[in-house]
Each structure stands twice: as structure tokens, then as C-alpha cells.
Amino acid sequence: MSERRDKIPEPTIARLPSYFRCLVELQEADQEIVSSEELASLAGVKASQFRKDLSHFGEFGIQGLGYPVADLLDRIAAIMQLDQDHDVVLVGAGNLGSALANFPGFSRWGFRIVRIYDQAPDKIGRRLHGVTIRDVADLPCPLGLKLGILAVPPSGARAVAKLLIDSGVEALLNFTGSNLGHPDSVVVRNVDMTHELAILAYHLTGPLSLDEERPAR
């Protein structure tokens, strides 16, 4: 494989967490070896796709045998930086922000929300999951955190995003449903729950297949 920074396809990267999760489960079940066939079926992909995905990062398996679970888990964790904890800043302490602050999935994977900001005076000073909510106007610059979660109303989204980016945040998880219009140097993942429901609504009567009958309700 090439010496230079090979360009890893984004779909490959997006599947790594899924492989990681499956490996954790296998390890918890004390399984020591897993084949690409088995892991792929757990993750809901084709075995060849799993192997192809891994091939971007090196060699991981033992031919004729499979993959050592513990080893593969460690290496995927290292690739995804999940072998270390990550401090995260959350902006927005409303219903959604509170839920995120308390979300067990984050801490289980090593993400720690260590700073929470809001703008509402009645929230500032209160605590969420052990963290005191501060005034977003007091956001220090530089902040010293690379990961940010945005859970403010859509109207404030762009301004807060800019504030975070100017404070040195490099990656944003955006729940606001707004287009942030960020520079290319910042990575953004948009989670738009309304869009997701709309996509489901489309499929309710959507075109499943040319000749297929839709299931009766």
C-alpha cells in the first residue's frame, strides 16, 4: 500500500464505530477469534466490505484463521483514537443538551463533557451531570478543547459555532438542524432528527420497488 497518506473513504470511516462495537461485544463474550464473515454479519455488511475497509489501514488477520478479537479491537480503537479519553464542550443546556450531558453512551466510549455553556440566566450556575453551566458569553479563547457539541436552537446556531471555532474547537457535532457554514479545517457531523423522521415518512408510502407490493397495514 502507498507510503503517502492514503485517502480513506468516508463510508469506511463511518463503519469503523460499528465494527468497534461488535468487537467489544465479542470480547465481552470471551470470543478470541472472529472471521470476517462473522463480524460482517454482526455489523450488517458484506464480509468483503469489512476486509476491504480494514485493508486501508494495514493487515489485521491471520490467513486461514481469522482475526484475534482483542488485537483487532485495540488496533481499531487506536485508529479511531478511542484508546484515549476525549474532553468535550457542550453548548446548549436545554432539554436536548441535558439529555446529551447525561448520555451514558458517551462516557462508555471515553467522551467526557467537561464544559457546558448556555445563554439563559436561569440555567447559568446550575449543574448538569456534575458540570456547572456557564454563560456562553464567558467562553474563553482559546478554550483548549477540540470537540464540541451544539445543542442550541437553530436561530443561534451559526453564531455559537463561530464562537466555538474561534476558540479552537476543531470538530463539531451539530444537533441544531442549521447549516453552520464552517471553514474546511473544521469537521462537522450533522445530526438532524427532524430530517430522519421526514425520511421515514417518505418511506411510509415511498417507492419500495417497481413491482413489489407494499405490505398491508
Next chain:
Amino acid sequence: MSERRDKIPEPTIARLPSYFRCLVELQEADQEIVSSEELASLAGVKASQFRKDLSHFGEFGIQGLGYPVADLLDRIAAIMQLDQDHDVVLVGAGNLGSALANFPGFSRWGFRIVRIYDQAPDKIGRRLHGVTIRDVADLPCPLGLKLGILAVPPSGARAVAKLLIDSGVEALLNFTGSNLGHPDSVVVRNVDMTHELAILAYHLTGPLSLDEERPAR
């Protein structure tokens, strides 16, 4: 030219909500005509992609002029079924479930959470956003709702999903981070917030470089 029964690419469908949102904003700004170039740039896609996406559903524009905003908005709403309200069942009334029950984005697009279920005795009987939380053991069959949101802990996810599907739910928005293992007749969208953060963590140091010492085992 195509009827709705044509096989529409999933990426096209996933972009429709974004077009819809942009059109709403244009309409609120009283703009009557929009070109593919302008709308595409608002939505963050190429103009040719926008036109191609639309072409799966018919003709929408006026050559030499552009698209009438109000008309295009109506037609996209109709395609996505956003021209009608949708009743939704929510299972899981914890932190995340509560946030979802109160999420303003849903009602703004016509999604109404009309039933909420949980399993915890201390939650049953309380109300969320005007809806009484009921015991998930009392889930009626059939339930008479097509859209479901799953916000329970991962351990209970599969069982609850099965329950909902057996009660007639046809589409599920899954926040549990579990693989549901649903039949093909049911549409599922997975929102895995932990995966999203992990993808961001990966990008913090950019795509893995093979120049960096990564000795092959």
C-alpha cells in the same frame, strides 16, 4: 417523466429534507423564484445534483427562469408526505426520550408524539409534553401508528422494537445504538450519537497516515 414508483436512490431521498428546509426559508423571505444554482448553494450541493435529484420525481421548473418557490415547496412536501401530520409513538421516557418529546423541530414539521411508553413504574402515569406515559407492557396491538421512535437503553432495544413492529409500526427512528434486526418490510433509521462523536474523534488527527509509524504487527 418518472412516476414515484421508480427506484429512487436513497442519497437523493436523504437530501430532500434539506431542500425542503431551504425552500421554507426562501418562502419566509418572500422570494418567489429560485434557480437551481441558488438553492443548491444554500443546501450545500452542486446545482446539477439538485436538478438530477428532482428529475426522479418529474419536472418542477421553468426553463430560462428557475423554480417557483411556493410550488416547488408544495410538491416536495407532497413527495415526502410532509403535507400532512404524522402521529408518532415514542418508547423510552428517560433523558433522551423526554428531550425528544419536547423537541420543537418535530412539531414544526408536522410530527406529533401522541403516545409515550416506558417500563419504569416511577415514570408511568407522569406526563411529558401533555402525553401520559404508559406501561410498555400495555402496548396495544394493533397500535394504529406507523412511525415509532426508540429511546430505550441498548439492552431493551431489540425486544421493544419487536413489540412495536408486531403492533404494526412500519418505520422506526432508532436512538438506542443497537442493531435491531428488523424485517425488510420495516424501515429503520439509526441515529447513533456515540458513533458520530467517534467519527469526529477519528478526524481530529486527520485520515491515518501510513508514514506515521504503524509497524505491521
Next chain:
DNA sequence: TAGATTGTTAATCGATTAACAATC
């Protein structure tokens, strides 16, 4: 070795983009 499964290549599939003829 014989059997099994990886890592990789090559073929297939599908989506994006550019280009342009149609046409308002």
C-alpha cells in the same frame, strides 16, 4: 499437507458531475 480465510485485484454497480440540447 489439506482446509480455511485473509488481503487484494478486478469487475460491477451506482452516484455525482459536466455538458448541452431543449425550451421558456
Next chain:
DNA sequence: TAGATTGTTAATCGATTAACAATC
């Protein structure tokens, strides 16, 4: 008509899948 922009075709790009040689 002249100018503009759509709808569509054709070219490009990239990702998925199947197949198999390498090899444990």
C-alpha cells in the same frame, strides 16, 4: 429573437462486491 436555465444525457468518479491467489 437573445438570454437564461432547465431537464437529461453521457462521462467521470468512487464505492461495493465477487473472485482468487497468497498463506497461515
